[in-house]
Amino acid sequence: MPRNIKVAALSAALLFSAVFPALADKVTVKDVTGRDVEVEAPVKHVILGEGRQIYFLAALDKENPFQHVVGWRDDLPKADPETYDAYLAKYPDIAKIPTFGGMKDGTFNIEQAVALKPDVILMNVDAKTATEEAGYIEKLAKVGIPLVYVDFREKPMENTEPSMRVMGKLMGKEQLAEDFIKFRSDAIKVVTDKLAAEKPKAPVVFVERAGGYSDDCCMSFGNENFGKMVEIAGGKNMANGIIPGTFGTVNPEQVIASNPDQIIVTGGMWEAFVPGGAWVGVGYGADMKEAKVKLEALTKRPAFTGVKAVEDRQVHAIWHQFYNNPYQFVAIQEIAKWLHPDLFEDLDPEATFKELHERFLPLPYKQGFFVSLKDE
Structure with missing residues (x-):
């Protein structure tokens, strides 16, 4: 192939990759309820069903745990203001992240969530009944948004490790999740x-x-x-x-x-x-x-x-x-x-x-x- 054709082909390939970035791989994760959920991972846009989910997301992203968060529940500043203030001082832009109400109290805005185009919504397992009664999983599935349950509250001694492994797979940080699990276990x-x-x-x-x-x-x-x-x-x-x-x-x-x-x-x-x-x-x-x-x-x-x-x-x-x-x-x-x-x-x-x-x-x-x- 002549050199000028090779250069043209390479330029076209680079242009294509810039305009159409590589798609994430489809992975299947088993959440703590036993559901098999298909997600494109590593995820780039996440909605946290509870603001305090940043506790475990932070353990998988030491540089900036908020970089993929496009929405979160509004509980962290009220339930743990010292931690919120510390994160706000380091990452001032978190004040601009859209906030939600909760599933259990019926103040979660599904239209707002869909508009943010998340790759996944993380929900605590204690919201499962309210989520199912509202038909949110089916509604979200129709627009291609998966919902994954994690648990650090209802049965934390049983579900912390599988929840961290799910998070590691979603974020493309599986080895880091295993490192954390070992530190915890030891x-x-x-x-x-x-x-x-x-x-x-x-x-x-x-x-x-x-x-x-x-x-x-x-x-x-x-x-x-x-x-x-x-x-x-x-x-x-x-x-x-x-x-x-x-x-x-x-x-x-x-x-x-x-x-x-x-x-x-x-x-x-x-x-x-x-x-x-x-x-x-x-x-x-x-x-x-x-x-x-x-x-x-x-x-x-x-x-x-x-x-x-x-x-x-x-x-x-x-x-x-x-x-x-x-x-x-x-x-x-x-x-x-x-x-x-x-x-x-x-x-x-x-x-x-x-x-x-x-x-x-x-x-x-x-x-x-x-x-x-x-x-x-």
């Missing part, structure tokens, strides 16, 4: 191996979900989420057997009658939801002195009257959002250290969380996620 194994070897007595632990968020007491966890984390960390979850599923409520008399050895309250900076509330404001860079004062105040409620944990100062607060992201292995380490301080004297959950940030996340680590009345 961090949990540090706890479980020692407990298996030493077999310490399991203290009774009451976990109060979002203590102080309202005047009522007491929301808690059954056999999953923080309830399961307590069991993995070498404790006996007081509400396991009282609450049949993941989430539920126990009455104050049950807390008093159970007389737990330790109490763990989940908290966050919820000024947007409950201004001036009694919640314990732990989280990214939180004020630990103020958090401890508010934790102390919660021990004065009738539900904790005469309880052993209060008398022994074995009352702790932990970042609520561990219940909704793949970092819950850090919570397991901290809980293990609270429950068995002598056994885990050398364990450093703060160092684990710092390493997680350094290896996988775009933000620098800041303390503020744990506080305890026993640390006088």
Whole structure:
């Protein structure tokens, strides 16, 4: 072939590739509900059915986890304002990302979602019933938009790894997802191996979900989420057997009658939801002195009257959002250290969380996620 024809052919090929970029490959992912979903991957445009899904998306994109997000639910600034503000400072353009309401409360705008032309919509599995009742999957399928379910809340100890693998496949970051999964698994194994070897007595632990968020007491966890984390960390979850599923409520008399050895309250900076509330404001860079004062105040409620944990100062607060992201292995380490301080004297959950940030996340680590009345 003459040289001028070769050059012309090459130029035409380059022009074609510029005008018509290479199509993503069709892949099939199995989401946490068992659905096989066909998606063009790696995806370039994503709608997050919950803003807090950025927790796991960030672990797969240390440079800019928002670069493919074309829409997200509006919950992150309200539920976790410290994390949102930190991301906003680093990525100011996130303020311009279109926001949505939720599936469960019926405020999700499907027309708006279709107009943004996402390659995939990520939805938490707890929205599955509402999604199906509204017929959203079928409506989206008609315009070629797949919906994939992930889960870090309903059964996080069961579904975190498969959810991260799904995300790795969607984002074209499968090896990075496996690296994260191994880091998580190794961090949990540090706890479980020692407990298996030493077999310490399991203290009774009451976990109060979002203590102080309202005047009522007491929301808690059954056999999953923080309830399961307590069991993995070498404790006996007081509400396991009282609450049949993941989430539920126990009455104050049950807390008093159970007389737990330790109490763990989940908290966050919820000024947007409950201004001036009694919640314990732990989280990214939180004020630990103020958090401890508010934790102390919660021990004065009738539900904790005469309880052993209060008398022994074995009352702790932990970042609520561990219940909704793949970092819950850090919570397991901290809980293990609270429950068995002598056994885990050398364990450093703060160092684990710092390493997680350094290896996988775009933000620098800041303390503020744990506080305890026993640390006088």
